[in-house]
Amino acid sequence: MWEKKPILLLLLATAAILVGTIITVVLPFAWVNTEADRIETVTPYTALQQEGRDIYIREGCNNCHTQTVRPLVAEVLRYGDYSKSGEFVYDRPFLWGSKRTGPDLARLGGKYPDAWHYKHMASPRAMVPKTNMPDYGWLSANQLDPTMIKRKMDVLGFPYTSDELYSLADKNEMDALVAYMQKLGSDIPWRNAAATTIVGNLKNPYADSDHSTLEEWEPLYEENCEACHGEHFEGDIGPELDGASMEDTELFEIIYNGVPDNGMPPFAGLGADKVWQVVTFVKYYNQGEDH
Amino acid sequence: MKSTEYNYDIVRSFVNWSVLWGLVAVLVGVIVSFQMVDPRLNFPPYLTFGRLRPIHTNAGIYGWGVGVIFATFIYMVQRLCRTPLWSPKLARFQLWFFNATIIASAVTLLMGYTTSKEYHEMEWPIDVMVVILWVVFALNIIMTIIKRREEHMYISLWYMMASLVGVAILYLVNAAAVPVSLFKSYSAFAGTNDANVHWWFGHNAVAMALTAPPLAMFYYFLPKSTGVPIYSHRLSIIAFWSLLFMYLWTGAHHLLWTPVPDWIQTLAMGFSVMLIAPSWGSVINGYLSMNGQWHQMRENYLVKYLILGITFYGLQTIQGPMQAIRTFSAFIHYTDWVPAHIHMGTMGWVSMICFASIYYLVPRIYGKKLFSIPLANLQFWLILVGQLTWSFSLWIAGVLQAGMWTAMNPDGSLTYTFMETMVEMYPYWWIRSIGGLIYFVGVVVFIYNLVMTVRHGEIASTEAAAEGRA
Structure with a gap:
């Protein structure tokens, strides 16, 4: 019918x-x-962070980066604590994405110091040689527009102060984007909860390696450390490395757990074995052939 | 009734423009694929991957897909209702408004005016244009159906009408936003709600724009091309209603393991698996319609396109539900496997049917014999090989990537850093680009064949052209 x-x-x-x-x-x-x-500690975006978020949207960052960590072992190890619904209540639109051409960014906030982000955005390949991420250094040339940002904050109903808006006039789009990066996933204190505790006595299994063995571990240094500590340990974003002045175990703890307040990310994800190799490389490589 | 009373002018225009937007979609797709292998091919601020990729997807869906929907629906509704189009003037307005919308979309997306919502990136003024366009189109189709001279409505008309209401509901709800300015708005929904609404839209846009319409075309152009009817009317009724009922529950299979409530994910998973039945209902109906006619696969290029198209639909609707299962999704989601899946659907299923439909239409609406059947066959092989190269390279890449992302050392640490996994992708991304290029050449051959048909094709009455299958 x-x-x-x-x-x-x-x-x-x-x-x-x-x-x-x-x-x-x-x-x-x-x-x-x-x-x-609802999660108590989750706060709305500041004017600068929200503008950074809108730049993230404008540049289509969500085409290559997701923003949700799934409750799966490998994923939590790689990115951090899994995402909770209450963390996204101020997200209009959601930016969870669907494809990880680059890594997930849901827990990026606080992982690196601001300086790392500025350098990485300006030239991703200077930090990560084989990445396919385009350069975004040009964002630094664009000043922010406080009038427009005020309208946006009003529509969203997020709190702001006139001083806050006033200070935006001196900032550029890169400042906003980095401020947004540092907010991502950092409203809940997951880093403390996820910190590993080292139990038992630490002993460097590679303490007696010869120089040629050390050279085999150079790529590990190049991939994970060089961007901040320089090609010859001279330092850049991070301090100069004078391995000899520290105990092996001290170095291990710094690299394994990181020093979040100083911008040093934890490298526990590499596994204890690789961390010991990095420790040994940093400490003994410059001490010459005798070791 | 004489076919001369049908309005073919407007069908011609829609065919021409949709083919142009299709070419743009494939070309931009090839460009962004090369940007993925070499970041130096990004030219900020306008020509970066982040801004171009939405142009590729939206030109494909709204320019090519919806353009062909407009062309074929306006043709089919007149033939199936044995009556001329209700309002040719409205259709003419629709054509120019369609092109204005596509151009406005491309320009604003290049400028960075985007909502970020996949397949719905255009900002609110363009949403308004899309809504006007769809209302005008739906009104014309429905009014033509109402004043039809054929009492019984054929299967294709059911799918067309379902598509008309489906797209309207989906698009309107997902477009809800509060404007800040002409070029910026914020979603009416926040966070998890926004995600759930969006993927209900995202998945069902596939149902209502990229499944129901190609099925309408398939059910019409297959019997027209083979000269024998659809195998089972009853099967098509069951497949139609169950497809329509079940599709809407499945959006959250894009959000498995996210903060979306578990019960929604579970429903989405269950209904996705159940959807195999109505999907394959149409596939099997198509295959059984070929009983005693399989020799036409050799003799009739249209049948080759249509049957390969429905075969890819069958494969797509097996692979999709597989991906919608939690355990498999945990492994494969977010990897390059997913674009491989999508492109089997778009390049294989939907576009194969669209190419066939246009090959069927052009001789009839222009009254000329097709310029070259060998070229049509060449195109068939180019797009088939191009698409298989594309999809297989990224299926393999996706499994490799997923394996590396989840690989763990005996001490419980991850085996690979993210960059180690990305570096492994480059060779596969190269192969994908080559697949895309082959497909692009296929589309160029297609357009050459159409242009030559219109310019230099042998003149024939529409009736004679209709005979000119072989």
Whole structure:
């Protein structure tokens, strides 16, 4: 019968479409973003961070970077604590993405110092030689527009002060983007919870390696350390490395756990074995052939 | 009734423009694929991967896909209803408004005016244009159906009408936003809600724009090309209603393991697996319609396109549900496997059907014999090889990438850094680009064949052209 009545067919089709829609799309509004999944420490974006977020959207960063860590072992190890619904209540739009051409950024905030981001954005390949990320140094040339940002904050209903807006006039788009990067995923104190505790006595299994063995570990240094500490340990974003002045175990703890307050990320993800290799390389490489 | 009363002018225009946007979509796709292998090919601020990739996807969906929908629906609705188009003037307006919308989309996306929502990146003024366009189109189709002279509505008309309401509902809800200025708005939904609404849109845009319309074309152009009817009317009824009912539950399979409530994910997973049945209902109906006609695969290039197209639909609707299962999604999601899957659907299934439909239409709407069947066959092999190269390279890459992302050492640490996994992708990304290039050449051959048909094709009455299959 419906095959002869177009209006009936249209109504039936609409009904068929609406059943699944109401149950899986309309109904969830009763649970999601309510008090039930609110997290006390999650705050709205500041004017600078929100502008950074809009630049992230404008440049289509979400085409290559996701922003949600799944509760899977390898993923939590690689990126950090898994994402919670309450962390996204101020995100309009959501930026979870669908493809990781580059790494996930949900827990990027606080991982690196600001200086790392400025250098990396200006020339990603200077830091990570084989990356395919385009350069974004040109963002530094664009000043922010406080009037427009005020309108945005008003629409979003986020709190701001006039001093805060006033200070934006001296900032550029790169400042905003970096401020946003540092906010990502850092509203909950997951880093403390995720910090590893080293148990037992530490002993460098490679302490007696000869110089040629050390050279085999150079790529590890190049990939993980060189961008901040320089090609010859001379330092750049991070301090100059004078390995000889520290105990092996001290170096191990710094590299393994990082020094978050000083911008040194933890490298526990490399595994203890590789961290010992880096320790040995940093400490003994410059001490010459005798070791 | 004489075919001369049908309005073919507007069909011609839509065919021409959609083919142009299709060429743009494939060309930009090839360009962004090379940007992935060599970042020096990014030219900021406008020509970066982040800004060009949405132009590739939206030109493909809205320029090529929807353009062909406009062309074929306006043709099919007249033939199936045995009546001329309700309002040719409205259709003419629709054509120019369509092109204005596509151009406005491309320009604003290049400028960086984007909502970031995949396949719905255009900012709110363009959303308004899309809505006007769709309402005008739907009105014309529905009014033509209402004043039809054929009482019974054929299968293709059901899918067309479902597409008309489906796209309208999806697009309107997902477009909800609060404007800040002409070029900037914020989503009406936040965080997890926004994600859930968006992927309900994202997945069902595939259903309502890239599944129902190609099925409408398939159900019409297959019997027209082979000269024998669809195998089972009853099967097509079951497949239609169950497809329409089940699709809407599945959006959250794009969000497995995210903060979206578990029960929504589980429903999405279950319904995705169930969707195999209605999808394969159409596939099997297509195959069984070929009973005793399989020799036409050799003799009739249109049948070759249509049957390969429906075969890729079958493969797509097996692979999709597989990816929608939590355990497999945990492994494969976010890797290069996913674009390989999408491109089997777009380059294989949807575009194969669109190419076939246009090959069927052009001789009839221009009253000329196709310029070259050998060229049509050449194009078939180019796009088939191009697409398989594209998809297979990234399926392999995706499995490799997933394996490396999850590999762990005996001490519980990760085996590979992210960069170590990315470096492994480069050879596969190169092969993908080559696949894309082969496909691009196929599209160029297609356009050459069409242009030569229109310019130099042997003149024939539409009836004679209709006979000119072989």
